Amino acid sequence: MSETAAPAEKERYVRPLSSESRGDAPARGRLKGRRILVVGGGQRVVDAATDPIGNGRAMSVLFAREGALVAVADVNLASAEATVTKIGIDGGKGVAIEADIAKPDQIARMIGEAEAKLGGLDGLVLNVGIGVGPLGLQGANADDWDKALAVNLRGPMLCCKEALPKLAEGSSIVFISSIAGMVAGSRLPSYDASKAALGGLMRHVALEGARRGIRANIVAPGLVDTPLGRLATQGRPSRGASPTPFGRQATGWEIAYAALFFMSDESVYVNAQTLAVDSGITGIS
Template sequence: MLETRPDRQLYDPALGQAAAAGRLAGRRVLVVGAGQRPSPPDEPEPPVGNGRAIAVLCAREGARVCCADLDLAGAKETAAWITREGGFASAVAADVSQPDAIEAMVQAADETLGGLDGLVVNVGIANRNGFGRETADAWDAVQNVNLRAHMLSAQAAAARMPVGASMVFVSSTASISPQSGLPAYETSKAGLAALARAVAYAGQPQGLRANVIAPGLIDTPLGRDASRARPARAARPLPFGRQGTAWEVAHAILFLLSAESSYVNGQVLIADGGLSIGAVRSA
């Protein structure tokens, strides 16, 4: 078991070791993007991905969870983890680039869970096209997954949700910085803030909330792949001398889903340890 390190802001929640408190007891949550890509066989201490951590933490806190992913095997692995810990989980395959698949996914989650009180949309793709090299088709492919899918998921879920439900869209600090050099990705992630505000505004009469979380550099299988492709990504000084963990992202989302954030609506929560304000130090 990993040890806590207060000097690095590593506590039990950041390590996936927090005691459950029933913060989502009785809730029914659909997590879109609940699978994760496999780590290399020789990976030392392979990390958990954001989507898997979100789904597992929701279940630990008492929610029934539907795990949706393009990779059904990955979604089933997440559901199996939840089941091993005594929770309830189902798995469904969904290609969110296809509008009809989104409607079917939400309907399946609603039926399997017996309703929907929470939605987390944790999906995103990028291309490698910098400004001046972008194409219409490549641009649209990114927008369709990173922004349209969230809108359609939110619409389908909102039509089924009771009073007091909550949605969270997973963005990125790329939404507030041009330094990735990938305008399609950056703009799609930035658009989620406007979408959350639109959903929050429209959902006010039914007591529906919608918020965004924007993680920074997080140690996940996807993040490690990105760092292998661009070593400078994680070589820079970082907040508390480390990348974040998927559990830290999951706990922020847990807050936004729970009644503890009942007066937080249409907002963006940046979870980057202070990277975006320059609060960094060497490891």
């Protein structure tokens, strides 16, 4: 009896990188004349020689490329300035602002400075989030919980409270959350809980903002190849091995294009919604 060879296993599909995925698609003027504050527009440095672009920097550069004046706020001023330099090299215009939104007294200054430097505000992106403490509920403690919620939830709330009266009619607010707010996975209860609660905050901001045509929506990234993501993988190697429907992690540019949709008039009738940018992890996995 002859033996029959087992069929070769089909190679896993890997979604190719488009020009948008790489951040080299041509601009189309989608934000011409807009004045946008990106909170968290710098990025962590893990390996300066190999770091990919982070979500906040990609959004800042992309918005400016599409015609917006951009204020880049970050707890690390040098990082915010590096983003502004990249904006300038790319032909856009931006200003850097130092601010720590875990400190309430710095939020009003940040919003006021952005409004003054840009000549008004038409858009606000809240790209902030930290995960602190040991993994699991048994490793959680009150101090780490308070630190995470101060940045991930209280900070965005205070930013919206301060910015909403100053935003022009028809403006857009985009919260950068995480699919950790939709499905369990980060193993950091404070992070998961704060990102889930961000949905409630977003819906309330959308409710109040609707009176003046101000929209609020969430972009919820899945696994993204950013410096912060690589740092997270160092602490939890299983993250890097997690399967995704498209066979790879997202790029920071792919998150930026989702935010661009919400910031532009292409989404003018979309309000109080959450868009998961995760290749389908939350829907089909």
